[in-house]
Amino acid sequence: MIVDDCSPAFRRHVQCLEIPSEEVVRRHRQKINTNFTKVVVVTPEDIRSLRRLPDGSLDETEIPEYFGCAKIEIGPDTYFVDPPPHEEMFITKNPYELLRYIGTRRIIIMSKETLIEQINPRLLRIGLPPFMKKRARFVAEAAESVGETLSSDLYKVGYEGGPSLDVPNSVRQVDPRFAVAWLIEVVSFILSVQDQQRLFSDVLDPPNIYQW
Numbered sequence: 001m002i003v004d005d006c007s008p009a010f011r012r013h014v015q016c017l018e019i020p021s022e023e024v025v026r027r028h029r030q031k032i033n034t035n036f037t038k039v040v041v042v043t044p045e046d047i048r049s050l051r052r053l054p055d056g057s058l059d060e061t062e063i064p065e066y067f068g069c070a071k072i073e074i075g076p077d078t079y080f081v082d083p084p085p086h087e088e089m090f091i092t093k094n095p096y097e098l099l100r101y102i103g104t105r106r107i108i109i110m111s112k113e114t115l116i117e118q119i120n121p122r123l124l125r126i127g128l129p130p131f132m133k134k135r136a137r138f139v140a141e142a143a144e145s146v147g148e149t150l151s152s153d154l155y156k157v158g159y160e161g162g163p164s165l166d167v168p169n170s171v172r173q174v175d176p177r178f179a180v181a182w183l184i185e186v187v188s189f190i191l192s193v194q195d196q197q198r199l200f201s202d203v204l205d206p207p208n209i210y211q212w
Contacts, residue, residue, distance in 0.1 A: 035105075036073045036074055036075040036078075037071055037072070037073055037105055038071070038072060038073075038074055038105055038106045038107065038108050038137065038212070039069050039070070039071055039072075039101065039102045039105050039106070039107050039108065040069065040070050040071075040072055040107075040108045040109075040180060040183055040184055040187070041067060041068070041069050041098070041102070041107050041108070041109050041119070042067065042068040042069075042109075042110075042154070042176060042179040042180050042182075042183055043067060043109070043110075043114060043118040043119060044063075044065040044066060044067070044118075045114070045118050046110055046114070046154045046179050046183070047063070047066070047068070047174065047175070047176055047178075047179045048063065049153055049154045049155040049156075050154060050155050050158075050167065050174045050178065050179055050182060051063070051171040051174045052155065052167050052171065053171070059171045061171070064093065065093055066091050066092065066093050066176045067091070067092055067093070067095075067098050067176065068089060068090070068091055068175075068176030068177060068179050068180040069089065069090040069091075069092075069098065069101055069102070069180065070083065070084050070088065070089045070090065070180045070184065071084070071088075071105070072084070072108075072184060072187070074187075074191070074212045078191055078212075079191050079192055079194070079195035080188045080191055080192055081184055081187055081188045081191060082184075082188070083180065083181035083184040083185065086177045089176070089177050089180050091176045091177065095122050095123050095126055095128060096126070096128070099123075099128065106135055106136065106137060107131070107135060107136050107137070108136070108137045108138075108139065108183075108187060108212070109136055109137075109138065109139070110138070110139050110140055110152055110153075110154050110157075110183070111138050111139065111140035111141070111151075111152035112133065112136075112138055112140075112141075113152045114138075114152060115131055115133065115136055115138075119131060137210075137211075137212050139157065139183065139186055139187060139190070140152055140157065141210060142187075142190045142210040142212070143157055143161065143162075143186070143190055145190075145208055145209070145210040146162075146190055146193040146194060146197070146210075147162075147193075148161045148162055148190075149161065154179070154182065154183060154186075155167075157186055158182050158183075158185065158186050161186075162189055162193070163185055163186050163189040165182060165185055165186070190210070191212075194209050194210070197209060
């Protein structure tokens, strides 16, 4: 599949590659920004996991390797998160541009395997330092903490798990923005379950609550 086969919105917002800069590297090494704004990141592998044929099997068509990102707010009292409008999401195939968008914020990604096997190798390949685990929050672990089966597969967690999300009628609809929205819906489901756990707990902050 080539870019022209993707949705018009995807084609309009694909980011061009730019020359790497020292500023991106410097910001990547800065102290972590621990405020409530975090960046949800989906990898090319996450996107491919959602490209399902009518029988549920994976579509094996080659697609461009893009990352999808969006900023969301998760504070102590957050019990749901709505995906932002598509025009506020960020799409790029350039790891430098990915880091520039993230800045010093924490990232929310699917799992530790996502970090170790999908994100960091791409950074190291172009001479950037890898993300440290302390900069990331892992949806797979958060989902397990609320009773879901531990899995690094975005499709399995979203479709087969508690969120019970719907897949589109056509794989052509699965672009990076669709995957970003899907992951945010999973996060929102986990937040809602955590809110219920707090409500029925005898302590203010139950120890099993995953810390975003």
